[in-house]
Amino acid sequence: MIREDATIDSGALYDVANALGMTDQQVRLCIKRLVADGQFTHEGRGRKAVLRATDQVRSTITPDREYVRYMYAQDRGDAPWDGVWHLVAFGVPESTRSARDAMRDAIVGLGGAPIQGGLYVSPNRWENRISSAATELAIDEHVTTLTAADLSVGGIEAPRALADRLWPLDQIAERHRRLLAVAERTLSALVKASPVERLTIAIDLAAEFTLAVEPDPLLPPELLPQPWVGTAARAAVAACWAELLKSDPAQPIRLFRWYSDVIADITQAAPTTS
8 A cells, every 4th residue: 555655644544454354453553563663654643644664665565577577478478488497406504504494485485396305496497586595695605506408206207297296286276266256356346446445456456466476486388287277367467457557546556556567568568469
């Protein structure tokens, strides 16, 4: 709900929170905690107050545009897989266990699947991000990256069978089925929704989108069952954001602007039909 000027209207915040099942007391406690944590400053009282995001928050609230752009490029068939597997191995000493755990989390966050102790694989190019993570954790000397055209795990060599073994495709698909259902309901509800309802719906949709997409390794279509439910779900989400963006408040929500930019990129990249 952070607007373009990095503020939040407390009145709208309370209204949306109420619509999502929160009480005013819960909202007040959340605001108090956010201010105490240094994430926001607070000006005014009650529903007339204004919250202002600190620099700490502003630097962390923007989603990964490149990740989302790549996702939609895959859905359009504009990012075909070249058949190359990208692997990373690391052996971090016990004395730096926290860095080892953080590196593992970073690799899994980038869509890597474990093959065996300290060895992970992805079909996507991730070397730059792996290198950045290793540098940030000061463990460059303990990290190795490589690529392979042939990969056999437990005697399985066929790429689609490997993907089915290495990644929890059923769980990934189920999250996208839920997202598709939410997006379809959202598109219908937006037609007659009030401003507060539209904002509530948008936040609900963004949360569901995150739940489905954040753990998605973005496997290329060549490795997924077809038709893939993720493609339909993300197309439905794009349609919802396009509808939401038809309203243009004087002080737009930053999240709306972010999705507006991404959707514009998607629209420009989409092939034209005659």
